[in-house]
Amino acid sequence: MPQYFLLLSGEHPSLPFAEVEAILEAEKIPYRKRQKTRQVLRLNTTATAIEALKTRSAFTRVLCQELFCCKASTGEITNSIRSAPLEQFLSSGDSFAVRVRRIGKRTGGFTSVGLEKVVGGAILDKVKRTKVNLSSPEKVFFGTITSGYFVFGLKLAEVSPTPFRERRPRKKPFFHPSAMRAKLARCMVNLVKPIAGDLLLDPFCGTGSLLIEGGLIGCRVVGFDADKRMVKGSMRNLKFFNVECDGLAVADVKNLPISKANCIVTDPPYGRSASTMGYETKEIIHDFLKTAIQSLDKGQSICLAAPITSNIKLIAQKVGLTHVQSHLLYVHRSLTREITVLEKS
Numbered sequence: 001m002p003q004y005f006l007l008l009s010g011e012h013p014s015l016p017f018a019e020v021e022a023i024l025e026a027e028k029i030p031y032r033k034r035q036k037t038r039q040v041l042r043l044n045t046t047a048t049a050i051e052a053l054k055t056r057s058a059f060t061r062v063l064c065q066e067l068f069c070c071k072a073s074t075g076e077i078t079n080s081i082r083s084a085p086l087e088q089f090l091s092s093g094d095s096f097a098v099r100v101r102r103i104g105k106r107t108g109g110f111t112s113v114g115l116e117k118v119v120g121g122a123i124l125d126k127v128k129r130t131k132v133n134l135s136s137p138e139k140v141f142f143g144t145i146t147s148g149y150f151v152f153g154l155k156l157a158e159v160s161p162t163p164f165r166e167r168r169p170r171k172k173p174f175f176h177p178s179a180m181r182a183k184l185a186r187c188m189v190n191l192v193k194p195i196a197g198d199l200l201l202d203p204f205c206g207t208g209s210l211l212i213e214g215g216l217i218g219c220r221v222v223g224f225d226a227d228k229r230m231v232k233g234s235m236r237n238l239k240f241f242n243v244e245c246d247g248l249a250v251a252d253v254k255n256l257p258i259s260k261a262n263c264i265v266t267d268p269p270y271g272r273s274a275s276t277m278g279y280e281t282k283e284i285i286h287d288f289l290k291t292a293i294q295s296l297d298k299g300q301s302i303c304l305a306a307p308i309t310s311n312i313k314l315i316a317q318k319v320g321l322t323h324v325q326s327h328l329l330y331v332h333r334s335l336t337r338e339i340t341v342l343e344k345s
């Protein structure tokens, strides 16, 4: 399998890596992790991985075919350029640009721009009759300096953050302060590994953020909320983003009018911006998981966001769900969210 590397978002230390693996597993794309450094994942996989990550991922930034990885020193970098199979990607007459991104502290005594010039010069020396074009190059080479290494390759794709920004809570026709950011919602959807056509359920749908992200990657979506105003608002938001839904209704999580789903992604109320309707968050989560487990088959998953104080692992254990992974998300002094993936085993 060819070698690739991905530059991931620095918004969270573990969620971007977990999201990549979940997408590849959902789409049944073979992969082998080679190295994980801050914001960079080097892996062997197939070309189909690039398309899948480009269309689904919230936290992947740049996707490259790897040419080499060496120590981040000018000498090592120029030597590596000399022996890299650049001719496979660049022919005589082609124009190219080199972009370098440094992650973390400055190392090696060079700036990103300085290194772009060094690398560009070495490429011009190696592949004759090529030219640099910074505004509309035919090929873009991309390198990152991370944890003392320079990883370099041909840029295949870049994921634009703009569509996620366009779906931020304030941009939706129905706004509520409890609404989740589109990027986090997309990542949570990916963590349950759905494929197009799967039925995704959100029993605490609020403004519909998770349903919208699920619908946009081709899932069929069903949502419930105990508050009629939220259900109406969700309907408006889904319609605005052209997401069709299989069902959206007022229902209490203790009594959901649904018997089967392929996956569940949700964000129960914490009693701050979203009402718990007089119940304790832990009690609601317990009731939700007890009901939810009945609508899933063996091997199917739930991803939920909850305050770390809810002790999800313990509740999951009580209702017979297996804990798969957790990611902590600091919100403010009195709220750290735990994004948890549970599986019916």
Ligand SMILES: C[S@@+](CC[C@H](N)C(=O)[O-])C[C@H]1O[C@@H](n2cnc3c(N)ncnc32)[C@H](O)[C@@H]1O
Pocket: 178, 179, 180, 181, 203, 204, 205, 206, 207, 208, 209, 210, 224, 225, 226, 227, 230, 251, 252, 253, 254, 266, 267, 268, 269, 270, 274, 275, 276, 277, 284
């Ligand atoms: C944190 S909000 C969900 C926010 C949503 N993820 C979004 O991005 O808009 C939790 C939702 O759960 C609903 N809720 C509270 N108690 C419920 C219950 N017992 N059954 C179903 N929904 C409930 C609230 O009305 C609220 O809309």
